[in-house]
Amino acid sequence: MTAPVTGTVRRRLTVRGTVQGVGFRPYVHRLATDLALAGFVSNTASGVLIEVEGPPDGVDRFCDLLTRHLPPLAAVTGVGREDLPATGATGPFTIRPTDHAPGRTQLPPDTATCADCLRELADPADRRHRHPFITCTHCGPRFTITTALPYDRAVTTMAGFPMCPACAREYTDPADRRFHAQPVACPGCGPRLRLIPADGSGLRPARDADALTAARALLAAGRIVAVKGLGGYHLACDATDTRAVTTLRARKERGGKAFAVMCPDLATVARIADPTDGERAALTGPRRPIVLLRRRTRPDGLRLSDAVCPGSPHVGVLLPYTPVHTLLFGLPGDPPGPRVLVMTSGNRSGEPIVTDDDEALTRLAGLADAWLTHDRPIASPCDDSLLRVRSDGTEQVLRRSRGHVPRPVPLPVPVRPALAMGGDLKNALCVGDGDHAWFGPHIGDMGDLTTLRAAQRAEEHLLRLTGVTPALVAADRHPGYHSTGLARRRAARLPEPRPVLVQHHHAHIASAMAEHGLDGTTPVIGVAFDGTGYGDDGTVWGGEILLADYTGHRRFARLTPAPLPGGDAGVANPCRLALARLWAAGLPWDAALPPVAACTPQELSVLRRQLERNLACVPTSSMGRLFDAVSSLAGVCHRAGYEAQAALELEATATLAWDEDEAAYPFGLTDGPGLLDCDPAPMLRELLADQRHGTPAPVLAARFHRGVARAVARICRRARAATGLTTVVLSGGVFANGLLEEECTALLAGDGFTVLRHGEVPPTDGGLALGQLVVAAHEPPGGRRV
Numbered sequence: 001m002t003a004p005v006t007g008t009v010r011r012r013l014t015v016r017g018t019v020q021g022v023g024f025r026p027y028v029h030r031l032a033t034d035l036a037l038a039g040f041v042s043n044t045a046s047g048v049l050i051e052v053e054g055p056p057d058g059v060d061r062f063c064d065l066l067t068r069h070l071p072p073l074a075a076v077t078g079v080g081r082e083d084l085p086a087t088g089a090t091g092p093f094t095i096r097p098t099d100h101a102p103g104r105t106q107l108p109p110d111t112a113t114c115a116d117c118l119r120e121l122a123d124p125a126d127r128r129h130r131h132p133f134i135t136c137t138h139c140g141p142r143f144t145i146t147t148a149l150p151y152d153r154a155v156t157t158m159a160g161f162p163m164c165p166a167c168a169r170e171y172t173d174p175a176d177r178r179f180h181a182q183p184v185a186c187p188g189c190g191p192r193l194r195l196i197p198a199d200g201s202g203l204r205p206a207r208d209a210d211a212l213t214a215a216r217a218l219l220a221a222g223r224i225v226a227v228k229g230l231g232g233y234h235l236a237c238d239a240t241d242t243r244a245v246t247t248l249r250a251r252k253e254r255g256g257k258a259f260a261v262m263c264p265d266l267a268t269v270a271r272i273a274d275p276t277d278g279e280r281a282a283l284t285g286p287r288r289p290i291v292l293l294r295r296r297t298r299p300d301g302l303r304l305s306d307a308v309c310p311g312s313p314h315v316g317v318l319l320p321y322t323p324v325h326t327l328l329f330g331l332p333g334d335p336p337g338p339r340v341l342v343m344t345s346g347n348r349s350g351e352p353i354v355t356d357d358d359e360a361l362t363r364l365a366g367l368a369d370a371w372l373t374h375d376r377p378i379a380s381p382c383d384d385s386l387l388r389v390r391s392d393g394t395e396q397v398l399r400r401s402r403g404h405v406p407r408p409v410p411l412p413v414p415v416r417p418a419l420a421m422g423g424d425l426k427n428a429l430c431v432g433d434g435d436h437a438w439f440g441p442h443i444g445d446m447g448d449l450t451t452l453r454a455a456q457r458a459e460e461h462l463l464r465l466t467g468v469t470p471a472l473v474a475a476d477r478h479p480g481y482h483s484t485g486l487a488r489r490r491a492a493r494l495p496e497p498r499p500v501l502v503q504h505h506h507a508h509i510a511s512a513m514a515e516h517g518l519d520g521t522t523p524v525i526g527v528a529f530d531g532t533g534y535g536d537d538g539t540v541w542g543g544e545i546l547l548a549d550y551t552g553h554r555r556f557a558r559l560t561p562a563p564l565p566g567g568d569a570g571v572a573n574p575c576r577l578a579l580a581r582l583w584a585a586g587l588p589w590d591a592a593l594p595p596v597a598a599c600t601p602q603e604l605s606v607l608r609r610q611l612e613r614n615l616a617c618v619p620t621s622s623m624g625r626l627f628d629a630v631s632s633l634a635g636v637c638h639r640a641g642y643e644a645q646a647a648l649e650l651e652a653t654a655t656l657a658w659d660e661d662e663a664a665y666p667f668g669l670t671d672g673p674g675l676l677d678c679d680p681a682p683m684l685r686e687l688l689a690d691q692r693h694g695t696p697a698p699v700l701a702a703r704f705h706r707g708v709a710r711a712v713a714r715i716c717r718r719a720r721a722a723t724g725l726t727t728v729v730l731s732g733g734v735f736a737n738g739l740l741e742e743e744c745t746a747l748l749a750g751d752g753f754t755v756l757r758h759g760e761v762p763p764t765d766g767g768l769a770l771g772q773l774v775v776a777a778h779e780p781p782g783g784r785r786v
Contacts, residue, residue, distance in 0.1 A: 010039070010053040010087060011063065014080040018106040018407065019048045020151040021182060022073035023137030025095050028066070029174040032093040035062050039089065042096040043150045045467070047106075053089045072138050072286070073108045077410075095174055098150045107142055107151055107465055109403050110230045110382065112288040112321035114139035116177065121323055122331050127166070130209060130331070132324045133190050133376065137181045139286070143406055143441075144231045145183060147379050148464050153182040157377040164189040191376035193324070196361065198369050212327050215372040216337035219328075224248050226346050226360060226368035229322060231382025231402050231441065232353035233346025233360050235367060236262075236328075238338035242305040245342060249307060251367045253349040255641030258309035260290045260316035260384070262343040264329040269293070269317055271300040272340060278389040287403025288321035289385035302339060313652050318343065318384060321403075324372070345383055352444050352454035355381045380461045381454060382441040388738060397760050398736055400428065400767070401442040406465055408436040409761065409770060412517040413550065415777035419459065419470040419490065421483040422769035423504065425643070426762070427451075429459055430769035431468045437514075437773055438466045442766060445643075446482040455486065470494060474776035476768070477501040478534035500776035504533030505544045506553040507771030508731040508763075513550070514774045515761040516729075520550035524727045524756070525719045527712055527744070529734035530765075531624030531644070532568070540564060542622025542732070543678065545715050547723060550778040556722075557669075557676035557715045559626060560584070563617035565610050573639060574646040575599055576607055577625055578632035583611050585681035587688065595629075598638035623708070623734050626680060633687060634700040644733070651737050654705050657698035658739060665707035669714060678715060683707050709743035713751060720753070727754045733764040 015024075020043050028041040028050055037054040052062050067076045113121075117134045120126040128134045135141070148155040163171060167186050170178040178184045185191065187208075195211035197203030206214045215225050219236060222244040227234045235252065237244040239261045248254070263269045266280060273293035275283065282291045292314045295304070309315050320326045330337055345353045346364055354360045355378040360371060386399035397404070415432040422428055424447070429440040440462040443455050463469070471494060475487030487499040502510075509526030518524070526546040535541035536555070543559025562584035565576050575595035582589060589596050589604070596604065610617060624647060631637045631646035636653050640646050665686050668679035687700055716728050728748050735741045741757060748755045761767040 007055065008053060008086040008088070009056050009059050010051060010084040010089075011059050012082045012084055013050040013052070013063065013066070014046070015048040015050065015066075015076055016079070016106075017047065017077035018073065018075040018108045020107065020149075021137070021142050022108050023071040023177075023179070023181075024048055024074050026137070026174045026179045027071050027074070029093055029095055031065060032062060037062055037093055038091055040094045040096045043098040043152075045150050051084065052093070053086055072114070073111055075106075077106075098152055106408060107146055107149060107406055109287070109405055109407055110141045110143050111139045111286045111403070112319075113323055113326065117323070118326065121326065128186055130327060131187050131190070132193055132212070132327055132374070133183070133185055134323045135181060135183045136177045137179065138177070140181070140183050141230050143465070144378050144380055144382050144402075145376070146465060147461075149467070151182065156182050157379050158183050158185065161185055161190055161376075191374045193372065193374050196371040196373060198365065201369055203370060211372060212324075213335065215370065216328060216330060216335065218370055219341065220337045223369040224251070224367065226364050226371045226373075227324065227328065228357070228360070228371070228373045229324070231378060231380070232355045233364065234343045235346050235364070236341045236343055239304050239308050239340040239342045240302065240338065242307050245305045245307040248342060248344070248367075252344070254344075256310050256645060257642040258312050258316065259342045259344050260318060261304065261308060262318050262320065262325065262341045264320060264326075264339065266319075268302070268339055269319075271302040272296055272304055273315060273317060276389060278393040278395075282387060282389055282395060283317065283319050287385060288319055289387050289397075289403055290316040290318045292386070292388040293317050304340065308342060311649050311652060313655055316386060324374075328372075343384075350445060350447050350451075352451050353381050353383050380441065380458065390738070391742060394759060396736070396741075396758060397762055398764065398766075399426070399442050400439055400760065400762055404439070404760065405441045406438050406462065408438050409515065410517070411435050411437055411514060411774065412519045413774060413777065415773055417468050417471045418773055418776055419463075419468075419473050420769035420772035420776065421473065421475040421487045421490075422772070423476050423765040424478070424481045424483050426764050426766040427455060427483060428766045428769060429455065429462060430773050431462055431466055431470065432773045432777075433466075433468045437770055438462060438468070439769070452482060452486060455483075472496045472776060473499040474502055474769075474772040475499045476507070476534065476772070477503050500772075500779045502772045502775045503536060503553065504768070505530070505541055505546060505732065506548055507768050507775060509546055509548045509553070509729050509771065510550055510775050511761055511767045511771030512729045512731045512756055512758055512763070514770055515758060516756045520774075520778070522727070523547050523549040523723075523725060524729045525556070525716050525725050526553070526729045526731065527716070528732045529623035530732035531571070531622055531734075532620070535621075540618050540620035540622055542620065542624055543626065544621065545676075545712075545719065547719065547725065550774050555675050556719050557678055558621040559623055560677045560679045560681075561619040561621045562625075563611055563614070564620040564622075564625065565607060565617050567616060567618050571625070571628070571640065574628040574632040575638040576603075578629040579604075579607060580611060580617075581626065581629040581680065582684065585684050587681070587684055593633070593688070593691075594635035595632040595638060598632065623732075627734065630687070630701070630704050633684070633691070634697045634704075636697055636701065647734070647737065650701050651705070651739055653698050654701035654739055657696070657702040661699050661702050662706065663703050664710050665703045667707060667711035669711075669718070676715060676718060678711050705737075705739050706743060709740060709747055712744050713747040716748060716753060717751060726752070727756065729756045731758060731763050731767075735763045
């Protein structure tokens with residue numbers, strides 16, 4: 001019904017998007033009041049409901065301005081409008097209590113402390129001076145404190161902290177920055193800090209400001225402190241103190257894997273790294289991720305311990321994103337402490353991040369010398385996000401968690417209500433319904449019972465916050481994956497009791513297609529490079545060029561397979577992978593070769609017999625394993641202490657010669673039965689010849705990277721000639737390698753291809769669940785594989 005044009009009109013607006021917990025209702029109240037309109041605004045389970053009444057030009061003006069100057073954290077995805085009969089209302093515009101009817105809205109992610117709160121934190125005249133939990137509608141925790149929707153204090157972990165009269169006045173004042181800021185509190189009514197020393201440490205417990213002072217002193221003295229953050233605990237130590245960093249590395253059984261570090265400000269960042277403008281923007285934005293930066297070759301009087309990121313030209317850096325972090329570094333006049341802190345996830349190797357306070361005291365015992373904790377519970381674990389900024393200024397998210405979750409990913413095709421389990425490495429769940437998908441936080445590797453339980457809790461929390469009731473479950477096709485077993489058990493309780501099992505590399509390509517809004521009506525040339533994925537033929541895939549859409553895929557080309565001695569257990573020994581590649585290529589194991597020298601005589605003998613008799617040698621076309629093999633052949637890494645170590649160190653080595661040498665090793669292309677084989681044998685022969693002539697490892701590594709990129713471009717040209725397809729998608733964990741991704745992109749774009757790369761969705765298995773979700777949506781009944 002359309003209201004007649006009279007002196008007064010009334011209009012209802014239903015606003016969808018991230019519009020709760022972000023100051024949207026006070027914003028609407030101010031706008032309507034400024035325009036002298038009557039009516040109300042209210043949260044609902046589906047978003048925000050507004051009714052405005054007044055002169056036609058005033059109501060039109062309100063509708064025109066509504067989405068123009070949104071609060072910083074708000075994001076509007078749609079506005080429905082309906083004209084209503086005027087009621088004659090003349091009273092002031094009001095904010096009504098939340099409507100708890102069923103529906104769905106979007107909760108904002110946790111956000112770094114805003115500039116206004118930081119100013120108050122440092123102002124001795126402000127009543128929240130040095131308050132470790134200062135927040136407002138523009139910043140602070142959301143996802144990690146919320147247990148259900150609609151977003152109100154009663155369904156957050158702040159429900160146990162009754163507001164004092166002063167906080168209650170701010171909370172109920174539409175003109176105040178803290179109006180309906182659910183985490184609002186002050187030193188008199190909010191959470192409190194405690195420092196708990198380890199048993200037998202001889203240290204004294206402390207509370208509140210004394211706890212921060214004591215924690216800073218412990219860090220300055222080389223101790224390790226477990227610090228409770230938004231989505232879990234960190235383990236912190238002085239990043240310039242080699243003894244402290246080495247101790248933390250040993251206690252956590254970290255091997256040589258790099259640590260991230262936190263700096264108090266950009267000025268300090270500039271003393272240890274050389275950030276670009278894009279990297280500075282990423283560091284200081286509201287998400288506050290870990291950003292991979294190139295280390296300064298000549299530190300400005302502030303030198304990180306070599307034990308922070310051994311063998312890497314990059315360092316992961318983040319800035320403080322909670323008031324506790326800011327106070328831990330200290331305000332003006334505080335006793336000095338470390339200027340750079342290692343901030344690594346509070347867990348033992350292979351376990352999920354710790355969130356529960358009692359668990360922290362037990363699971364982190366032996367790792368931490370003290371705990372800086374507080375009494376605000378964490379509703380869901382949420383690790384730090386990780387990204388790199390490309391040379392063109394675009395971002396590639398490598399771990400999508402805090403600051404992103406639970407922001408939805410818009411889908412180009414509608415999906416049935418579904419849950420996708422992801423894979424066993426870098427696990428992150430994803431749920432979808434209609435035209436949106438929601439990732440859960442980063443869980444990690446599904447290798448033990450604690451991680452499986454963490455995944456189940458993350459699923460329950462995500463479903464509560466999104467309102468999705470899954471009708472089906474999707475998972476990886478690997479029969480031995482823990483995530484696939486979990487999917488089978490989960491699906492057994494649903495109307496469709498069998499999961500949709502999606503081929504690993506098809507899911508990778510579909511994930512990137514969905515992120516870029518492709519509707520799937522035209523297939524793409526999908527380049528899926530990673531370490532491992534269960535292939536359609538039961539072998540280990542990982543160097544695949546697929547012709548794919550959402551309904552299916554065809555293998556157009558592959559890396560020529562080679563034996564994987566020992567299966568997954570052999571991955572920890574790149575020297576063995578190198579020798580297996582040489583064996584497959586018919587090349588001798590000369591005694592002077594680095595991988596031969598790295599093996600014991602007995603190891604060489606057993607490996608040779610294993611290959612000759614094909615014992616425990618699964619064929620693999622994995623590009624990730626080829627990177628491992630070449631890393632050993634170049635003398636870079638022979639034994640891997642953590643996932644992708646050999647490949648990461650090979651990329652780091654290649655950067656040293658990237659601008660000095662533009663040669664590329666050749667790959668052969670041979671037509672096999674129904675597909676193209678990309679043969680690394682010619683590359684291996686030239687690499688060995690260069691090595692015999694004394695070519696340094698950085699040049700060998702750079703020529704290999706360029707050789708892979710040129711092989712990709714050649715295969716894509718062949719695919720275009722055969723099919724007419726012109727869009728190439730790059731996905732899989734190997735494309736976290738910045739050198740390879742950017743070289744492939746440059747060559748393909750120069751050849752006239754449209755190149756799609758991951759941005760907000762990780763190229764690793766952390767983005768796999770999105771691809772599973774959209775493929776499952778296109779799976780015909782009866783087409784599922786169990």
